[in-house]
Amino acid sequence: MKAAAIRSFEGPDAVEITDHDNPLVGPDTVLVEMAAAGVNPVDWKILYGGMQGAIPHHLPLIPGWDVAGNVVGVGPAVEGVRPGDRVAAYARKDHVRDGTFAELVSVPDRAWAHVPDSVELDVAASVPLAGMTADQLIDASGMAMGDTVLVHAAAGGVGSFAVQLARLRGATVIGTASERNHDYLRSLGTTPVTYGEDLVANVRSVAPDGVDAIIDLVGGDALDATPELLAEEGHVASVIDPEVKERFGGSYVFCGADRARLTRLLHQVAEGDLRVEIAERFPLDHAKDALQTSEGGHVRGKVVVTST
Ligand SMILES: NC(=O)c1ccc[n+]([C@@H]2O[C@H](COP(=O)([O-])OP(=O)(O)OC[C@H]3O[C@@H](n4cnc5c(N)ncnc54)[C@H](OP(=O)(O)O)[C@@H]3O)[C@@H](O)[C@H]2O)c1
The missing domain is CATH 3.90.180.10 (Medium-chain alcohol dehydrogenases, catalytic domain)
Known part of the structure; x- marks a missing residue:
């Protein structure tokens, strides 16, 4: 072959x-x-x-x-x-x-x-790796209906699923992306903010009290900003940095095969719930x-x- x-x-x-x-x-x-x-x-x-x-x-x-x-x-x-x-x-x-x-x-x-x-x-x-990772991250973040969730790198493969899945679970969603992806994020029901040196100010401008959950797909400076972004009792879940556990009491996710999860995601795509x-x-x-x-x-x- x-x-x-x-x-x-x-x-x-x-x-x-x-x-x-x-x-x-x-x-x-x-x-x-x-x-x-x-x-x-x-x-x-x-x-x-x-x-x-x-x-x-x-x-x-x-x-x-x-x-x-x-x-x-x-x-x-x-x-x-x-x-x-x-x-x-x-x-x-x-x-x-x-x-x-x-x-x-x-x-x-x-x-x-x-x-x-x-x-x-x-x-x-x-769908498989990106969709299941996003779904596992949302589980790990402990987010509940009505929460505000921040997704770093929201316009990419995992991020695009994460913002939609968080919305489907009743969250208000903020996503970081460069300007060229802001309309795309709005079309997914997400409030876009620009990343970079003004990240904290940009997020705080749309979530003055901080966010209840952070989905980290970037690490580095984005993850370092966690204490300034997270509301009290908030939780951060990362696929990049296992130290998220020791540093912020957060969760590290590594995608695993899961037929039931993948089947559900594919049906959500078929039903038009996931784009x-x-x-x-x-x-x-x-x-x-x-x-x-x-x-x-x-x-x-x-x-x-x-x-x-
Ligand atoms: N542990 C695991 O199981 C696991 C699973 C899946 C993915 N991952 C990792 O998670 C990361 C994301 O995966 P992915 O598939 O979503 O990647 P991807 O599709 O390549 O992500 C591309 C997106 O990243 C955005 N981006 C780039 N730099 C950024 C920054 N500094 N801040 C915010 N957004 C930024 C870009 O937006 P702009 O063009 O607007 O800048 C672009 O839309 C990768 O490092 C991947 O290896 C780990």
Whole structure:
């Protein structure tokens, strides 16, 4: 099969289209013919070796953790899915080697979810990692109906889901973004504020008493501002900095596979409750460009790799 892969940890520039053996259909795996693979920042970070201390890596390495497509093989211990079914998955495995930027993808049984008929596969492929992370962050933040929630990097992949999910749970939502994304955030029911050196003043101008929950997708200066932004009894949840626990009594989230959560999110998309913004689509042959675009750090919504 054809796949986008690296032979050395030199970033997206090192990505080549190469031939690989087809993945095996293991006893508890599902084989998916990739129609679309969502791109996440972790994919280009992996290409620099940025996750090597956390998960074993093997070269040549095919990046990609999100996929949607048609099932073409089902392991004997797997129940509830058949060849021909449309599925999406957060297909991260215990080793980084055979990712989703490939014609065929093996998916652990824990990870797949059926895609409703009305949801296109490129849209479905945008949901798993970003959507489930946003949902897990909102759970971790402890936010309740009527709270005011601040989302740092609200216009990106995770942020776009987070602001909508917080709204669906009855929150008033403030999101940080550059000026060019302010109308986009307003269209998602979110009050936009500009980040940078005036971050605290900008947030305080729309939330004078501070916010009840912070969803941090940035770390650094944004996370440092937590004490100046959080109301009493407020809670911060971060995907960037595990020290959020010791520093602010907050929560650190690392996305995990969860079929029930992914199924619910895909149904929220099908019902029109969640909007998925796809900034750009790149065919598999141009996966390098997709990864470079993500690395630029200013994607609105999602970038997706497609099979053709
Ligand atoms: N721990 C986990 O499980 C986990 C899961 C998912 C993601 N993450 C991490 O979370 C981060 C966000 O992921 P993502 O998929 O949402 O990324 P993304 O889609 O690449 O985010 C792009 C967005 O970031 C905004 N942005 C850039 N710099 C900013 C800043 N200083 N302050 C506020 N916004 C800024 C940009 O808005 P403008 O163009 O308007 O500047 C852009 O819309 C990444 O570092 C990713 O690796 C971790």
